[in-house]
Amino acid sequence: MPRPRKSAFDEPYIQIIDRLIARRKALGMTQVDLGAAYGEDQSFVSRVERRQRKIDVWEFVRWCRVLNVEPREVLDGIEE
Incomplete structure (x- = not known):
């Protein structure tokens, strides 16, 4: 039976977004x-x-x- 689809709130996706947020902030960029x-x-x-x-x-x-x-830097070490 196929596995259920992942939601936006699964841990690997959260980690990816958190890393993108951290990178934005490290660059001193606002959301704007x-x-x-x-x-x-x-x-x-x-x-x-x-x-x-x-x-x-x-x-x-x-x-x-x-x-x-x-992209590989953002994804490095993220596991399911």
């Missing part, structure tokens, strides 16, 4: 700054960071590019 660089508004960034909106693979890659971090 990130949104502008990403091409969205602050509320979009807020919804993602509060895990109200899940990002897909391509959005994750774009997010990492804006934060000047390799």
